Amino acid sequence: MAKTDKNTAPAGKGLSAKLMGMTDTNLLLTITVIVFFLMYICAVAFLRGGFLKPQTFFLILNSNAALIILACGMSLVMITGGIDISVGGVTALVSMCCAVYLDYKGGNVFGAILIALAIGLAFGAIQGLMVAYLDIQPFIVTLAGMFFAKGMTTVVNSSPFNVANEAFVALKTTRINVPGLGSVNKKGIFVPAYVEIGVLVAILIVIVMFVLLRWTKLGRNFYAVGGNKQSALMLGINVKRTKFLSHLICGLLAGIGGFVYFLHVGSGSPSNAAGAEMDAIASSIIGGTMLTGGVGNVVGTFFGVLSLSTIQNIVSSIGFDEAWWTGITKAAMLCLFLLVQSVVMSVRKKRNSAG
């Protein structure tokens, strides 16, 4: 297989040459984006039903805004060659602390946001210190972080409850209409499509992270450290500080994501965001970030989250709506992307080494 590929390559079609010329990051991003659009177009074409309404798309966005933010932080850490599995726990802790602060202590929303940021930063800073300066495996450190956050959530309050704080509920129910999009309901009234505030925050963060990773020196450092620690060190990059910063930013994003999650569900509960860390990792991978480090993009992550959620919607609207299909679909999707990535990367490696 590889041999025939090699022989035909120089004769070359324009497309394959172009694909070969892409960086790993861009190639994987392209695959993700194409798959997402194919999937969505197929859903619109064959399933019609809900997928014709723009609001279906925005509902996916609304319910995944927090996950997008978490996955952005996760991608950053993964690009730097680490992993952070504490983000789900931090989300649960943030939502519980904010809920208790707003409801029982009579606090205001601004204070709640500060609490969320502080918790996120604290987790990021401590984990970053241990990973970067004490040289402990990020998996173990953040595993302990997850345990700690999940345990503390129930220490703060062990039973789930809804928040009734007026200012918060007003913020939670704020809907921002998307200009020009909407659908006509049964009564013939035009209902505009809307997004929640969390979505705006998520999109803002995707943009900020994209700019940070692509056009700043710090962003380059993240890729350099993840790609090859040794050569990054020789280039004069402060590897330890870069690693620390990646965890710090991830923690901060987990705090923000936690608040956005809280804003979406409006309740504090120990079972909040269960498994969010694994969803975030899966989205990052589907978006083309590699756990080995040095490859990845937050735009891909954004599409990764959307793909993961869209396929679930598609599967349940086909009629496989028993609970277990969700897990199996997610896993199948992840498996598919991992295999595609693995095959693509190994083919590229072979070709590159062949000349």
Next chain:
Amino acid sequence: MANGENVKKSSSGSWKNLIRNQCFIPIAALLLLAVFNLIADPSFFKITLGYNSAGDPVLSGFIINIINNGSELAILAIGMTLVTAASGGQDISVGAAIAIAGSVILRVLCGGNARPETLQAPIIVAFLVACVVAMLFGAFNGVLVAYFKIQPMIATLILYTAGRSIAAWINNNELPVISDPKFAYFGGFIPGIPIPTPCFIAIACMIVIGIVLKVTNLRLYTQAVGINQSSSKLNGLNPELIKVMAFVILGLCVAVAGLIKVSRVSSINYSVIAKDIEMDAILAVALGGNALSGGKFSMAASIIGAFVIQFLTTTLYKFGVPATALPAYKAVVVILLVIVSAPTVREYFDTMMKKMKLKKEVA
């Protein structure tokens, strides 16, 4: 005893050797916990012989609890150590795989009927089927890791996400209940023997793996692959095959643990069974001082690590920590242990010790 003087003379040397030994940290942690419990409440170590509802003799007490409940974890730690050593990564799907194995056992025993009067198949057949299924899932993980070169944690994330769903699907989302008392022997007591059966199963597994490591080249090959994959290939090993084998062995461990787990309750709860056990198993390996990046390993240290975690869990329960808050305390202890055993911290203390020695010599 005769050469006591010699021992005394070289005591500083042997002390150093002791600290360098991989089993030192887990054993020290175990002793620390034991001493803590002894001071807090000596009755922790009391073992009483009672009789259960069927009138059979039964040992009970916190220590028995620890050994009993730690069995599954110790069995998993065996497989996890091999996987960690060979692939330099961890399998996070063992909890989900236990759910699958348990579900398969119940499915075979019940034959599709959720409340069977009698067992539809011998228990050994059900167990063997579960073994095959669990080993197949292990092989699936192993192939992804070895041949597709996907990071173990990510490769096993697939089964982690799907496992519990597959388990529910196998039994059509019903919760079968086995009423045959024989099935409960594996997770409870065999009439007439006061020691819980899981202990025997765990000890049997330890003996088997001990013999395998002693007789075969498994240890050598696994470590060779873990330390340097390409050089092990140059030396004529097949690193891919050895990695797959490690995952298959873990699959076998999973099936055994699954049997114990479902036998304990004679039923299954797909979303709760063996929840978070993968994290405990990985922690056991880490506590055993094994490098999570692969290479050399000490099986004994991992198994002791598993019991340290169970000891800690039981201690916390005893002090009235609610089950949901347990992880927070566990995390603190784990972090302390990991910091103490971190190479940078150890180096720092080593240089401190040397400096102090130098000062003494100068004085």
